[in-house]
Amino acid sequence: MDYAVEIDDLAFRYKDGTVALKNITINIKKGSKTAILGHNGAGKSTLLLHLNGIYLPQRGSVKVLGVEANKENEKFLRKMVGLVFQDPDDQVFSPTVWDDVAFGPANLGLAKEEIELRVEEALKAVEIEEYADKMPFHLSYGQRKRVAIAGVLAMKPEILVLDEPHAFLDPKSKENLYNILEKENKEGKTVIVATHDVDFAHEWADEIIVMREGEVLSQGGTEVLCREEIIKEAGLEFPKVVRLIRKIRGLKVEKIPKTIEEAGELFNSLINNGCHRD
């Protein structure tokens, strides 16, 4: 099996003594769509910062595309793993949108023409070409988020990592983001998202990792989000579709639908064919 990320027994403690990660062992498949779920302070962001070498393992190991994360491989990690921070204001700091998107490619040492091309492509991918000369601070939160994503896309990473990408986004921006992630994944990129949004994770991801207090509670397919003991222990809630299915007494389905549309189809077929009840 080809893995994009292999983490073995990872542990990390902050300088103030806070234990952020303990005994983390996970593997993320190449080309997969992985959602990391957990309550605030579960260690999701700290884990993501390990993926492109901002934090290095204090114990255990992190391998990205087969390469061990250490001081010597920092450059490789930053080229291969594009990390979009939770708050775009932490990431977008240049005087114009164009400058900010060009920041990453410039650090990769690319030729000016190549940088210009990549910036153009990235701005187009997130549909903010018309804001290229604008100051990021004059844009809306959703637009700044797109600038942050464009800044990472312009580096053309193999693995795209997003920390709470849905935070404070309106429905339209969420839809745009969903489309961007789908497009990047279809182009062969591994996409990893840390989120609280169980509905998004259930609908979008094909791999789920649930974390609690710095530990991995469970890893698997979306069925993980249908298991009551996991959901309770992680302090999460069932996705809306799962809640609905669970509310229909006696209904047993082979495969829980992932989206409202799939649920609609299921109900229509049940109505048409007669409900299958115990």
Add this chain to the structure above:
Amino acid sequence: MNAIFGQEIKKQNIFFKIDGRIKLISAIMSIAILTTISKEEYLAACLAFYILLLCLTGFPVLNTMRRILLPVLFVGFMSAAVTFANFFSVQQNSSVSGAALFLRAFYAILALSSAIYSMTFREFVYSLWALHVPDTLVNLISFTIRYANILNDELWRMVVARKARGYSGGRNFWHTTSMRVIGRLVAVLFLRAAERSQRVYHAMLSRGYSGDMRLLYTPEKLGIRDFAYGALMTMVPLFFKVAEMGEFSWIMR
């Protein structure tokens, strides 16, 4: 940052089109010459000439005056203090008059702020680099400007949050409650800005930053307009300097 650089009105008038390097060099040279002039009427003439030049080249002078009001007021206060000290001084001929000090400082503030305000951030950083300012200093300046924005942003958020909970400004300097609130605000502001700067730095590292900022700015070729501006900016103060030295006394005769 948006308050410092004329990002959105760039290239709309002649002054903004003049090369940044020329603007910086000529401003520094004219300030250097001006510091050697002591006659108030010559200093005033230089200042008047520069303001006229800004007006003729379409620079938003009034807007800039508003921006530089605080440092100019400070300079005015210091110059008044010098005048006051000179008045009571036993020394009959004081070396620096308050008016001359004020005119020189005012010119320096106006010349530098108008030069910087008329450039984009990229052009400003490039100009410093092209003038062989050491890389470390250029990086330091560019990050100070970027991070000043973070400080400003944090301050704005805190002020809004404070207002939202019913806080209104202090009645006077001795109003202890207000002073306590302001004191705490300043302390927390620096802590929050430091933490945020750390996150910004992490974000920079994650995009491959390794200590060097690469410039992606290609300036236009220097033209006659740029050289003419540079010459005018330095020749006028130089003319008054020479006049002060009495070299043109034969004209006055």
